[in-house]
Amino acid sequence: MSGHSGSSESRPKLKFLKPSDDDATWEQDKPDVDPINATTFVYNPYYSLSLDQQKKKLPIYQNRDHIIYLLEKYQTLVLVGETGSGKTTQVPQYLAEAGWASDGTMIGVTQPRRVAATSLASRVADEMGAILGDEVGYAIRFDEKFSPTRTKVKYLTEGLLIREMLGDPLLRQYSVIMLDEVHERTVNSDILMGLLRKILKKRKNLKLIISSATMDAEEIQRFFNLRDKKSSKSSSDDTSVILSVSGRSYPIEICYAVDPVPDYVKDAVKTVMKIHETEGKGDILVFLTGQEEVDNAITLLQQHTQNLSDTNKKAMELLPLPMYGSLPARDQLRVFQHTPKGARKVVVATNIAETSITISGIVYVIDCGFVKMRWFNPDTFTDSLVVVPISKASAEQRAGRGGRTAPGKVYRLYPEPEYEKLDPQSPPEIQRCDLSFAVLQLKVLGIDNIVRFNFPSPPPAQNLVSAVEVLFALGALDRSGGLTSPLGERMAEFPLPPCYSKMLLVSGDFGCSDEITTIAAMLQVENVFQLPFGQAAIRARIVKRKFEVEEGDLITLLNVYTSFVKSGRTKHFCSQNFLNFKRLKRADEMKKQMVKMLRRFEIPLESCKGNLEPIMKCIASGFFPNAVYLHHSGYYRTVRGDLVVYPHPTSVLYALPQPQYLLFSEIIHLSQIYIRDLTVVKPEWLEELAPHFYKKRTEHFH
DNA sequence: GAGCACTGC
Numbered sequence: 001m002s003g004h005s006g007s008s009e010s011r012p013k014l015k016f017l018k019p020s021d022d023d024a025t026w027e028q029d030k031p032d033v034d035p036i037n038a039t040t041f042v043y044n045p046y047y048s049l050s051l052d053q054q055k056k057k058l059p060i061y062q063n064r065d066h067i068i069y070l071l072e073k074y075q076t077l078v079l080v081g082e083t084g085s086g087k088t089t090q091v092p093q094y095l096a097e098a099g100w101a102s103d104g105t106m107i108g109v110t111q112p113r114r115v116a117a118t119s120l121a122s123r124v125a126d127e128m129g130a131i132l133g134d135e136v137g138y139a140i141r142f143d144e145k146f147s148p149t150r151t152k153v154k155y156l157t158e159g160l161l162i163r164e165m166l167g168d169p170l171l172r173q174y175s176v177i178m179l180d181e182v183h184e185r186t187v188n189s190d191i192l193m194g195l196l197r198k199i200l201k202k203r204k205n206l207k208l209i210i211s212s213a214t215m216d217a218e219e220i221q222r223f224f225n226l227r228d229k230k231s232s233k234s235s236s237d238d239t240s241v242i243l244s245v246s247g248r249s250y251p252i253e254i255c256y257a258v259d260p261v262p263d264y265v266k267d268a269v270k271t272v273m274k275i276h277e278t279e280g281k282g283d284i285l286v287f288l289t290g291q292e293e294v295d296n297a298i299t300l301l302q303q304h305t306q307n308l309s310d311t312n313k314k315a316m317e318l319l320p321l322p323m324y325g326s327l328p329a330r331d332q333l334r335v336f337q338h339t340p341k342g343a344r345k346v347v348v349a350t351n352i353a354e355t356s357i358t359i360s361g362i363v364y365v366i367d368c369g370f371v372k373m374r375w376f377n378p379d380t381f382t383d384s385l386v387v388v389p390i391s392k393a394s395a396e397q398r399a400g401r402g403g404r405t406a407p408g409k410v411y412r413l414y415p416e417p418e419y420e421k422l423d424p425q426s427p428p429e430i431q432r433c434d435l436s437f438a439v440l441q442l443k444v445l446g447i448d449n450i451v452r453f454n455f456p457s458p459p460p461a462q463n464l465v466s467a468v469e470v471l472f473a474l475g476a477l478d479r480s481g482g483l484t485s486p487l488g489e490r491m492a493e494f495p496l497p498p499c500y501s502k503m504l505l506v507s508g509d510f511g512c513s514d515e516i517t518t519i520a521a522m523l524q525v526e527n528v529f530q531l532p533f534g535q536a537a538i539r540a541r542i543v544k545r546k547f548e549v550e551e552g553d554l555i556t557l558l559n560v561y562t563s564f565v566k567s568g569r570t571k572h573f574c575s576q577n578f579l580n581f582k583r584l585k586r587a588d589e590m591k592k593q594m595v596k597m598l599r600r601f602e603i604p605l606e607s608c609k610g611n612l613e614p615i616m617k618c619i620a621s622g623f624f625p626n627a628v629y630l631h632h633s634g635y636y637r638t639v640r641g642d643l644v645v646y647p648h649p650t651s652v653l654y655a656l657p658q659p660q661y662l663l664f665s666e667i668i669h670l671s672q673i674y675i676r677d678l679t680v681v682k683p684e685w686l687e688e689l690a691p692h693f694y695k696k697r698t699e700h701f702h
Numbered sequence: 703g704a705g706c707a708c709t710g711c
Contacts, residue, residue, distance in 0.1 A: 113709060141711055159711040188710070290707070325708065351707050372707040385706055429709095437711085495711030531705090649703040668706070 064094040067243065071095075071176075074241045075200055076208045076224035080217045081245030087211055088180050089124050092153045095176055096128075096135070100207075101152035105175035110158045112186050113356065114140040121145070121155040141495065142589070148173075158188035159495075165195065165445055166493070170203050178209040182220070183393060184355060185428035185457075187438055193223065193456045195445065200239075201226060214393045216425055217242045223456050252403040256416040264368040264413045265293050269300040271366050271411050272346055276318055282363025282406065283345040287398050289372040289387050290350060294322045297348045316344050323349035323357070326526070329582070335359055354397055358404075365402040365410040367395060369418070373426070376434045377669070378466040380641050383434070384669035391426040395419065428457045435459060435467040436498045440476060443483045444492035450481075470625055473693040474502045490601055496520065499665075503622025504594060508603035510614040510621075515558055515607060517598065519619070521591035522557040523665055523677060528587070529650075530578040540578035548652040551612055552679035554619060554665070556652050561587065617689065620681050623663040624690040628675060629683075630660050636675070638667075639694070648674040661686070 070077055081087050092107050101107050111117040121138035130136050137146025139156040146154050156164075158179075165171060177196065182189050196208055210220055224240040261267040268286050275284060288294050301320035308318065321335050339345040339361060347359055351371050371394065375384045390398070395412065402408030412419065430438070439450055447453050450464055471477045476488035476498060483489055487505060494501035500520050507516035522528065532540050547559040560577075564584050567573035574581040595605055608614045627639040635644050636658075645667065647654050653662065661683050664675035686694045 157710065159709095163711065184709090186709070290705090292705070326706075354708090356708065374707070387707095441711090650705090654703075670704085670706075672704095674704080 064090075064098070067091060067094060068098050070241055070243060071100075071207050071209075074239055075204070075206070075226070076210065076221075076240035078217045078221045078224070078240060078242045079209055079211045079245060080242060081211070081213065087245050088120060088178075089127065091209065091211075092176075092178060093124065093128060096152040100175055102175070104149060104173075106151055106173055107153045107176040107178065108161060108171075108174045109153065109155045109178045109180055110161050110189070110192065111155060112158055112181050112184055112189065114157055116181075117155040117157050118143070121153075124153060124155075142593070158186060158192055162188060162191060162195070162441060162445075163495075169445065170199055171206070172203075174206065176207045176209065178211060180211045181213070181355075182210050183212040183214040183216070183425075185425070185430075187430045187433060187435075190428055190430040190456055191438060191442065193220075194454050195447075197224060197226075197454055200224070213397070214425065216393075220456065250403040250405075250407040252399050252408040252410055254399065255409065255411045256419065257411075257413050258415060260415060260418075261413045264288070264370070265297050266300070267413055268348075268366050268368060269297055269304065271413070272301060272318075273304050275364050275411075276316070276344060279364065279409070281344070282402075282408075283339055283347065283359070283361045284364040284366065285353060285359060285362045285401055286346065286348045286366040286368075287353065288348060288350065288368050289370050291324050291326060294324055294348045294350060298322050301346060301348070316342060318346060319343050320346045320348065323347050323353060325350065325352055353401060354394065358401070360405060362402045362404065363406055363408050365399055365408065367398045367410060367412050369395070369412060369414045371426075373432070375432050376463060378460070378462040380643055380669075380673075381466065381638070382641075382643070382667050382669045382673060389418075389422055391423045392419070393425050395422065430455065431457055431459045431463075433463075435463050436470050437496075439464065439467040440471060440483075440488075440492045440498055443477070444489060448482070471498060473625055473690060474498055474622070476502070486601075494597060496524070499622045499625065500524075501622075503618055504598060505601065505603070506621045507618050508598070508606070510608070510618040511606045512608040512614045512618055513595075513598055513603055513606050515615045516618050517591045517594040517605075518558055518561045518587075519554050519615075520594055521587040522561055523554070524590050525583045525587045526580075528557070528560060528580050528583045530580055532578065536578075543577050546577075550653075550656055550680070551616060552662070553652055553677045554679045555612060555615070557677075558615075560584075561591075616679060616681065617685050619679050620663060620685050621689050623665065623679070624681075624686055624693060626664045626667070626675075627681065627686060627694075628662050628664065630658055634658075636662065643673055645673045645675045647678060648676040651676060651678050653678050653680070 067077070079087055079091070088109065092109055095101065095107050109120070111120065117138045117140050121136055122132050125132040125136040128136060133145035134147060134150055136153045137151040138144065139146060139154060139160055141157070141160060171177065179189060179192060200206060200208060208224065210224070212220065221240045221242050226239045227237045265288065268288065272284055272286065286297065288297060298320050301318065305318045305320065319339065323332065323335050335347045336359065345361070347353065353359065369390055370387050371390045372385055372387050375386055377384060399408070399410040402410060442450055442453060450468070451461065468477065468481065475484060476491045478484050483492065490505055491498055491501040494504065496504070500523070504516055504520055507513040529544060530540065531537070547556050547563065549555050549559065560579065561584070564573060564579070569585070569588065571581045574584060598605070625640060628636040628645055629639065631637045636647065637644055647662070653659070659680045661681045662675070663679045663681050665677035667673060667675050
């Protein structure tokens with residue numbers, strides 16, 4: 001798929017259809033809604049009815065005894081329920097009270113995100129009248145509060161539970177595992193499902209609860225049904241069962257655009273204004289796909305608000321607020337502030353508001369119907385960010401962001417027939433991402449044949465092959481696909497992508513572990529350079545030059561960190577140099593962790609004291625699969641895949657004379673294929689450090 | 703001279 005240039009015209013679009021004749025009668029039934037210029041909505045009164053009918057097929061949740069009864073009878077319970085049903089907070093308490101966490105075992109509840117694990121633990125501890133860390137605890141990376149002897153309910157991140165299997169392969173410290181928010185289908189939740197299926201066969205006394213907000217429960221139930229189909233014909237021998245939990249959310253009215261909308265940013269803004277003029281109290285949440293769209297919508301809304309206050313004195317003020325991941329923390333907090341009396345908040349957000357954050361007081365939701373998604377292409381070894389239609393599950397989730405405190409209303413900027421054509425679920429992440437880290441994790445957990453591993457949704461074979469190839473080139477796997485010792489085993493223990501862990505583990509050999517831990521840490525945090533507007537932007541660029549070196553971006557980052565430490569890690573230094581203090585502090589933390597891990601492998605902290613060559617060779621030992629060479633056409637091409645790529649304009653090497661060979665840390669397919677975080681490399685180093693990978697490829701370069 | 707959704711170990 002070709003990239004998009006950022007203008008909405010070139011984006012892939014839903015094929016909107018004109019309403020057919022059949023729909024004409026339906027259209028007449030619509031309540032009297034004035035056309036909002038191009039966008040008109042119809043109310044679909046059948047929505048809630050059809051959802052109820054679906055639910056009738058499933059057993060209905062009654063009380064705690066019902067759950068306990070089912071868990072005694074079945075090994076796996078698939079719990080379907082909307083958010084707000086209290087399953088995440090209540091069910092573990094039921095089980096703890098009923099004595100399921102006895103003999104020093106625990107009930108483990110996984111979450112995809114760190115904040116969820118910690119905040120749920122403290123909430124449940126409150127509800128149980130316990131001290132956090134005693135009966136109820138949590139564990140996330142860098143932070144844990146639980147007692148191995150007294151804790152009965154432990155909330156933890158998915159990734160951490162996988163790591164616990166390294167020391168406790170059958171998870172014997174748990175009597176019940178509850179995987180929560182499984183409908184999000186993160187790589188980790190899919191890996192956990194595959195691994196837990198194996199564990200359940202070996203530990204008949206382990207109970208599993210899979211908790212999901214959507215209706216793909218049957219598929220999961222079948223995956224965990226371990227009944228031997230040959231010896232047992234009766235479904236009464238099933239080992240898994242579905243239970244539906246009713247939610248407590250308010251009804252949500254669904255409106256669809258009658259006609260396809262030509263420009264969903266403009267139409268979202270029009271819809272906001274229409275709601276503001278005709279509808280009652282309540283804040284508005286708008287879903288768009290990216291930062292640029294959000295900023296454009298905010299600008300348009302500000303213009304409209306200006307016009308409003310100029311022409312007619314509106315009783316209610318409109319307060320547009322942007323929300324996306326790279327927004328400074330201070331601005332992000334504004335969306336959580338209480339809406340002033342007599343005002344209406346409009347939060348224009350990316351997908352961050354679909355699951356990661358919850359804003360209270362939202363009544364109206366406007367959904368553009370698209371999402372930006374990362375997609376790994378094993379042919380080119382590139383990641384792309386593509387705008388694709390959302391799934392039905394996403395549409396429901398977005399709609400549900402309103403109606404949490406009062407009846408809600410959602411405006412979908414697409415006709416209803418388009419909704420019907422959406423996929424029920426988005427493809428799980430494991431089917432569309434780089435799997436090299438996941439494969440390494442599975443190998444160290446004893447999964448020798450990755451291709452035959454029972455994934456709930458198998459990833460494309462090519463993605464697995466591509467991951468195995470890179471791991472072999474890095475020396476983590478041997479010819480037969482086994483983990484090498486000690487390099488491969490150690491790499492699997494690092495919570496980092498394989499290129500990074502390889503670089504760190506060989507840094508001792510180059511005598512530069514001090515510098516390499518810094519570089520790895522700086523690459524882990526988000527961009528430390530602040531991007532101010534206007535005059536300040538020019539000053540920021542000049543200041544940045546102090547740190548820049550012709551060896552590339554990684555050494556530049558090293559300079560930034562070294563100066564930061566020399567200054568005494570002060571906020572003042574950061575604001576003077578247009579650097580992000582919080583991110584540098586986080587890099588500092590990460591470096592400490594990496595130094596600690598290296599010490600465990602008896603790799604001492606050493607500095608090569610200003611000699612750059614060992615550092616650059618060490619970088620090359622990890623990142624050689626990401627080499628590009630200068631083609632005679634004047635453009636860079638990748639060694640793997642021979643793709644034409646462009647250094648990103650933020651790179652220090654962008655404006656400098658082009659070196660013959662470069663290494664990149666990141667490649668992304670946008671309007672063009674950009675490579676970022678670059679380091680100059682000598683071709684003879686590549687041949688020396690990775691001859692098997694490199695030699696056969698050098699002939700056709702010149 | 704670009705501009706990239708979101709997590710996590």
